[in-house]
């Protein structure tokens with residue numbers, strides 16, 4: 001029943017944007033993590049804890065850094081195949097590349113194949129939870145949930161709702177989107193580890209009627225999330241103004257119909273006004289910071305210091321936004337987040353970056369009682385990182401595991417800046433191996449509970 005893992009363990013007990021590192025970072029240089037039936041039972045110094053668990057089999061990851069699994073707050077699974085599409089900014093990029101690609105997801109078998117590859121890729125990168133947009137077709141969301149369930153993953157997802165301003169083959173109607181979402185919610189929301197996000201794509205592709213019906217779903221199913229895009233690109237914001245002349249601004253389009261609340265998640269938020277930041281803070285809504293996507297599409301530099309300010313604090317996590325995002329790796333995403341902060345004359349410490357990718361994301365989803373840390377009782381989703389995964393990293397990180405917080409910060413920073421999927425030694429889901437580096441391609445590890453498709 002019990003199993004244990006030895007290595008260096010790092011997680012957070014507080015937000016390092018608002019408390020000192022000493023008060024927010026928890027670190028065991030030589031630690032032991034005990035798992036019972038997929039949940040965390042104990043974490044402590046190896047020497048102190050081991051006698052209590054004598055006889056329990058131990059997986060030895062000495063020299064590796066083990067953190068809670070990464071949480072990607074915003075990603076499109078049907079865009080896996082169109083990552084790195086050249087030359088356009090948001091609206092043209094959607095028309096030229098995205099919409100034609102998403103049309104392929106009407107085919108359920110195809111959607112299932114891509115969902116499988118996509119989830120394998122998340123696990124290869126140490127991401128154990130993601131907030132995922134499917135295509136407009138309910139089959140695409142259904143296929144995604146099925147694949148996530150087979151892997152016993154904690155995932156939040158939803159069918160995109162879009163009833164105007166896109167090619168006909170991609171449109172639903174206000175009523176059909178409501179009904180299809182409802183059917184998916186009934187089937188998947190709260191099923192094992194899966195949760196549903198009501199997902200109007202963004203204001204320009206929804207009629208006011210569709211947005212109202214999205215709000216109705218949230219009222220009817222209180223545990224569901226609202227997930228959409230907000231204020232990403234200058235031309236998009238201008239278009240929203242034309243489409244909704246009676247609204248005060250972009251956020252107000254969602255606010256007027258009751259879509260802004262504690263379970264609302266807004267991706268990007270590059271072009272927000274001061275008043276909109278304040279409104280999001282007051283509503284306790286969440287922002288997904290998507291640095292690789294915001295740079296790739298030329299959308300702009302997210303005001304991280306504004307979102308994490310003391311007087312107007314906003315719940316914030318980190319997201320890849322693949323396929324506008326350029327990597328599935330949350331380490332690479334944190335790397336770009338650091339550079340965005342630099343360009344704004346700000347800092348993002350390695351601990352702050354890892355917090356956003358773990359406990360910050362869990363708090364943003366109000367799932368911190370289940371994931372995001374090594375607190376006792378949490379689900380045992382974690383990632384084993386190798387700080388020596390390339391020749392240069394091995395050269396840079398030559399010494400044994402860091403003993404002090406200062407040494408740890410330096411090592412973690414090297415993982416954030418230089419690390420990617422190569423640095424992910426293994427990924428565990430509910431205490432079971434779900435990805436192990438060196439195992440061939442997409443095949444599950446030999447001792448994994450996963451089945452080959």
Ligand code: GUN
Pocket residue numbers: 076090094098201202229232293321324
């Ligand atoms: N806004 C509306 N749809 C999308 C999308 O698919 N990707 C991004 N980055 N922004 C969007």
Ligand code: ZN
Pocket residue numbers: 074075076229267321
């Ligand atoms: Zn997106």
